[in-house]
Amino acid sequence: MNSIGNVLTNFEWDYEGPISIIRGTGYQGKGVSRTMFLTPKLADIPEELFALKVSQSTNPAKAGKLVFKYFSFRFDENAKYENMAPSEVTLETPLSEVKNLVVSKIGNIPNAQISVNVNLHGSFTNVACADGTYAIYDTEKFKNPDPNKDGDAPYYIKGDAIIHVKLKGAVSQGNEYLQSTLSTTASADDIFQKVQAGKVWGEDDAATSAAPSPSTDTAATPVW
Numbered sequence: 001m002n003s004i005g006n007v008l009t010n011f012e013w014d015y016e017g018p019i020s021i022i023r024g025t026g027y028q029g030k031g032v033s034r035t036m037f038l039t040p041k042l043a044d045i046p047e048e049l050f051a052l053k054v055s056q057s058t059n060p061a062k063a064g065k066l067v068f069k070y071f072s073f074r075f076d077e078n079a080k081y082e083n084m085a086p087s088e089v090t091l092e093t094p095l096s097e098v099k100n101l102v103v104s105k106i107g108n109i110p111n112a113q114i115s116v117n118v119n120l121h122g123s124f125t126n127v128a129c130a131d132g133t134y135a136i137y138d139t140e141k142f143k144n145p146d147p148n149k150d151g152d153a154p155y156y157i158k159g160d161a162i163i164h165v166k167l168k169g170a171v172s173q174g175n176e177y178l179q180s181t182l183s184t185t186a187s188a189d190d191i192f193q194k195v196q197a198g199k200v201w202g203e204d205d206a207a208t209s210a211a212p213s214p215s216t217d218t219a220a221t222p223v224w
Contacts, residue, residue, distance in 0.1 A: 003052040003091040003098075008169025008176045011048050015040055015165045019157060019182075021120065021136060023148075032148060034125070034137065036180065038116040038165060042107050045071065047095040048169075049116055050102060052085050066091070070178070073106055073114045081115055086224040105224065118167065118178045123151065127163065128183040129191065136182070154195050161191035 001007065015038050024033045049070045055062045066085040074081045086105070089098050106112045124138035135141055139151035157163065166181040184191055 001047070001095050002093060003095065006169075006171065006176055007048050007051045007095070008171075008178065011046070011167070011169035013046050013049075013167045015116070015167065017162060018159060019161075019163045019165060020159065021125070021157070023152070025148075032150060034120040036118040036120055036125075036165070038118065039114070040116060042103055042112075042114050045099070045114075045116060047099045050095050050098045052089065052091055052093075052098065054091075070117055071102070071114070072117055073112060075109060075112050077111075077113065081113075083117075084224070088224075118165075118180055120180070121172075121177060125180070125182065127157070127191070129188045130185055131187045131189075134188050134192070155192045156195060157191055158193050161186065163191070 018039060020037045022035050022037065024035060051069045052066045053069050055065050055067045057063050057067075062084065066089065068083040068085055072081040072083040085098075086101055089101065106114065123140065125136045126133050127136055135153060136157065137151045137153055142151050142153050144150045144152065162184065164183045166183075168179045168181075170177055170179045
C-alpha cells in the first residue's frame with residue numbers, strides 16, 4: 001500500500017487519550033474549519049495515517065512538495081507543528097516504509113511531539129458521555145452572527161480528559177476522509193470546562209476578553 005489511490009478503504013482505528021479541537025479558517029478563506037488533534041504514541045499510529053500528498057500551499061517553501069495528510073510533528077513545544085515529508089520518499093513509497101522511516105528518525109528525538117490530525121466535517125460533532133450525549137460544536141444549537149464563531153459551544157473539552165475516538169475511512173465525491181466517533185466513560189461535568197472571559201487590565205470590570213485559541217499553522221522547516 002502506498003499513497004496512490006484509496007488508502008483508507010476498510011480502515012478503522014481506535015484511539016484513547018487527550019484530544020483538542022481547533023477552529024480555523026475554511027476553504028478559500030470562507031467559513032470555519034475544525035480539526036481534531038490526537039496524540040498517540042508514534043509507534044501506535046497505523047501506516048495508513050502516514051499517507052502523503054502533494055502540497056497545494058501558497059507557501060513557496062511547501063508548494064508542490066510532499067506533505068503528510070494526517071500526521072504532523074514538532075521538536076519544541078513552543079514551535080508550530082509541521083507536516084513536511086522526508087525528502088527520500090515518494091507517493092509510490094510503501095506506507096510501511098514511510099512509517100518505519102519516520103519512527104526511526106523522530107522516535108529517538110527526546111522533545112519530539114507528534115499529532116494525528118482529523119478534519120471534522122459537517123455542522124456538528126458530539127461526544128457520548130456516561131450521562132448523555134453532548135455537542136462539542138453545533139451550528140444549529142450555537143448560532144452566532146460572527147461567522148468565525150458560529151457553532152462554538154460555551155464550553156470545551158479539558159486538555160487532560162481521556163476520550164475514546166474511533167476513526168473510520170470514508171469517501172465523499174471521490175475524496176477520502178476520516179469519520180470520527182467520540183465517547184468517554186466519564187460524565188460531562190468531568191470532561192467539559194466552561195469558557196471564561198478574562199478581564200482586560202486597565203479597563204473597568206465590565207470589559208472582558210476571550211482567551212486566545214492555540215495556533216494551527218504549520219511551518220516548512222527542513223528537519224529531515
